């Protein structure tokens with residue numbers, strides 16, 4: 224099983240601010256927070272990627288799993304709270320059979336951030352997935 228959080232390194236800090244006061248892009252800042260939250264764990268890998276082609280949004284990530292649905296999410300504030308919510312949600316995803324996390328279990332910080340669900344070749348078909 225391969226579980227990876229792919230983080231766009233070139234994403235903006237906000238919808239109209241590219242860099243922070245130290246010259247870092249929003250995706251780089253979010254990566255720093257995700258690495259801190261995942262420190263000491265080896266079950267989830269962080270992969271850095273320049274541009275995920277979702278540039279109309281900012282701080283985009285792909286929650287990638289080779290056995291379950293993967294997800295593209297974005298519009299995060301590059302802060303510790305967002306990183307914790309992303310990891311919390313992805314942990315619930317990893318505990319599920321198909322990668323579908325019941326909405327009521329989502330951390331509040333994840334609501335409104337999903338952009339796309341990305342099936343694998345073995346994902347449930349449209350009649351099984353809600």
Ligand code: FES
Pocket residue numbers: 231232233234235250273274275276277278282283
């Ligand atoms: S710059 Fe992040 S998706 Fe394009």
